[in-house]
Amino acid sequence: MKILVTGFDPFGGEKVNPAIEAVKRLPDTIAGADIIKLEIPTVVYKSLKTIDAAIAKYDPDTIISIGQAGGRPDITVERVGINCNDCRIPDNEGNQPIDEPVYADGPDAYFSLLPIKAMVAKIQSVGIPASVSDTAGTFICNHVLYGVRYLCEHKYPGKKSGFMHIPYMTSQAVGKRNTPSMSLDEIVKGLTAAIEAVVTTETDIKVTGGTEH
Numbered sequence: 001m002k003i004l005v006t007g008f009d010p011f012g013g014e015k016v017n018p019a020i021e022a023v024k025r026l027p028d029t030i031a032g033a034d035i036i037k038l039e040i041p042t043v044v045y046k047s048l049k050t051i052d053a054a055i056a057k058y059d060p061d062t063i064i065s066i067g068q069a070g071g072r073p074d075i076t077v078e079r080v081g082i083n084c085n086d087c088r089i090p091d092n093e094g095n096q097p098i099d100e101p102v103y104a105d106g107p108d109a110y111f112s113l114l115p116i117k118a119m120v121a122k123i124q125s126v127g128i129p130a131s132v133s134d135t136a137g138t139f140i141c142n143h144v145l146y147g148v149r150y151l152c153e154h155k156y157p158g159k160k161s162g163f164m165h166i167p168y169m170t171s172q173a174v175g176k177r178n179t180p181s182m183s184l185d186e187i188v189k190g191l192t193a194a195i196e197a198v199v200t201t202e203t204d205i206k207v208t209g210g211t212e213h
Contacts, residue, residue, distance in 0.1 A: 001033040001199060004060035005191075006051055008067055008140065011042035011092055018169040019066040022187045030192055031199035036060060042092045042140050044085060048147040055156055062160045062198060063148050064114065066191065067141035069165035070172070073180035074129035075190045077116045078136045078163040079209075081145030082109045086138035102146045110149035114162030115197060115204035122197035128182075128190035132209035136163055164194060 007020030020039045028035055036058050040047045055063065069076065083106050085097040116132055123130035136142040145163035152159045166187050173181035182190075 002060040003033050004036045004063045006038045006040045006065045008042045019068050025188045031196045033199045044095050047144050065144050065163045070168045072167050076133035076165045077119045078133050080109050080111050081142050084138050103150050106150050112162030113160040115201040117209050118201040118205045119194040119197045122193045123190045126193045
């Protein structure tokens with residue numbers, strides 16, 4: 001099995017992005033699966049073109065994208081991506097689409113095809129906080145979650161994909177009082193556990209992961 005794992009470059013004024021920093025530190029092999037690591041730009045459509053080219057080159061079985069969600073206290077495994085670009089800030093090339101579809105001919109939403117609840121359980125089992133998230137926002141993270149599923153449905157049938165958000169890493173929380181953070185070592189440990197669950201889980205476990213709001 002081959003798994004393509006992507007991480008964004010820094011954005012929003014941050015000097016680092018824990019997404020790509022964690023991806024770079026992942027083992028080259030997890031639970032027998034070969035891990036292909038890819039940095040992607042925090043730019044609408046260019047991010048998807050970069051992933052598209054990597055899928056064509058490496059032919060991975062699964063694509064897992066990692067993004068920073070500053071302010072979240074745990075690693076969150078995303079359930080769904082929506083067909084909406086509504087960027088609260090410009091991306092790294094100054095694009096700021098508002099209320100535009102990711103793909104005009106796509107459905108309203110795509111669900112992740114990853115075993116999201118098994119992933120959360122596996123992360124928690126190694127002592128790292130984790131939960132299911134029901135919104136990936138409307139910035140480039142959602143753009144990639146939705147867009148990669150669209151690519152798989154239209155160009156790469158049979159491939160699975162999904163998305164995970166991670167908190168700020170510890171150094172980013174300096175000067176951000178009362179902002180949750182996690183050490184880079186813990187983030188890498190949590191992502192590794194999640195990928196193990198992807199490799200070893202054929203059918204997702206049935207446990208509650210819902211929220212009221």
